[in-house]
Amino acid sequence: MSSSPVSHTSVPQTGTLYIVPTPIGNLGDMTERALNVLRHCQAIAAEDTRHSGQLMQHLGIKQELFALHEHNERQKAGQVIERLQRGDNIALISDAGTPLISDPGYVLVQQCRAAGITVTALPGACAFVTALSGAGLPTDRFCFEGFLPAKPQQRRKALQALVNETRTLVFYESPHRIVDTLADLATEFGGERTMVMARELTKQFETYLSGTITEVQQQVLADSNQQRGEMVLMISGAEAAAEADVNPAAMKTLNLLRKELPLKKAAALAAEIHGARKNTLYQLALEQDNQ
Template sequence: MAQDTAGTLYIVPTPIGNLGDLSPRAQQVLSSVAAIAAEDTRHSRQLLQQFAIQNDVFTLHEHNERERASRVIERLSSGDDIALISDAGTPLISDPGYVLVQQCRAAGVRVVALPGPCAITTALSAAGLPTDRFTFEGFLPAKPQQRRKTLTSLLDEPRTMVFYESPHRILHTLNDLQAVMGSERALVIGRELTKQFETYLSGTVAEVLQQVEADSNQQRGEFVVMLAGAPVQASGGDEQAALRTVLLLRNHLPLKKAAACAAEIHGVRKNQLYQLALDADNT
């Protein structure tokens, strides 16, 4: 366990666009710690200069995190307080820091996370999609085949899905969403959140894709893509009819294949139908 004299690792969110979103508490922590671990020191020094914060800044990013984590923990254990920041938003959310925080926890070093800017929650709060349950999927794969494979695996996901996307892939991703998820699913994209040209586009997948294709300005910046979850299509009666079909088909097919075929026939989600068949076996 860490000694009482050990320092604290502070997880400090930084603005995703609007400098006014750096909280007074974040400013106080960044000014008072012994050093700041930053994803990109050049980018972070520009931010810190805006608030007259003069402090030691060193790099900690995905390529050197494992190497540097032990040295950071040594400094923390000797009594130094250190802040961790990323280029924008909350560290560890599709940004480096997991390895460091995990090792700090294992070493008994105190970790304190400050609340603050995060593109996920900012976008969701303004999207008008269900937010009682959602899943964050980060960046989709860059390669088309892998991207479509990932989207296919989410086809039956009932929660609102949130993705990050870059400007040079946004059209490819929207086209793949339409190909895999269909054109009628509700979709909202937030672009350049908190910045001068912040934009939200909403509608069906097809409608949003059309808007982005028609306006090259909507293809610039950083994006949060939010897709409505799979609809609950079946009533209890539909489920029972689909289950009867599964039980008939399984005499000739493996259960997973039988569930997939019955789901297509009855418009029921295959994962749900597969579970119903398993439950029927156990009763």
């Protein structure tokens, strides 16, 4: 029998970068698909190898583990891409939940896409999605803001920019800042705005506190246990401004004042003169600017 005249040249296949969510508390939330990926990939990039090492030990996974976090991601991305191009499959995990959601990974995924490397994201645990599902606030439209700035002045400035956002607002917050953040929310949004605070999701002491911002603030101040663990803060959106409900004279005054004053101050003065709502005038002025 004669041999085939066609020669076969092996073409090296690139590997795949897998984005793998890990539990945010309850280890039973690890999916079968995620376990399979972690068991069969050549290496796992972890935000904190000590923290993730304990999870891998619990799961009986012995794959190579290396650190990839916000401080070394740009430096490490090239090395990871080289391994992927050689054919290694690599999983990216964060300390908890879905990577890239207020966690590192954006630089690596962006560079992998640019290099033509396959990126496969697995569904799984995500704290803000879990919190929204159980909060009882509108979820048809929402705005996820991640962590607010740590410095008080910058945090208040960030909140001021969101006062007139009509979508449900979602934030992450840490235990040592929760009291100050709730105080800033009450100051900037007003204490009567509805909110829900979800804490220790999927864990033994999972808690949802709901009510006005002032009511949730009082519950947190009254019980130090509510100041522990990771939190998701969800604030109802502002009421959409209705131009028909605003005195035309108030808008005329606002537009005149804007010629000499910043919008925020002009809206406050026009509202005081005409007995209108400052936030409504402010929102209508923004809508005029966008027309």
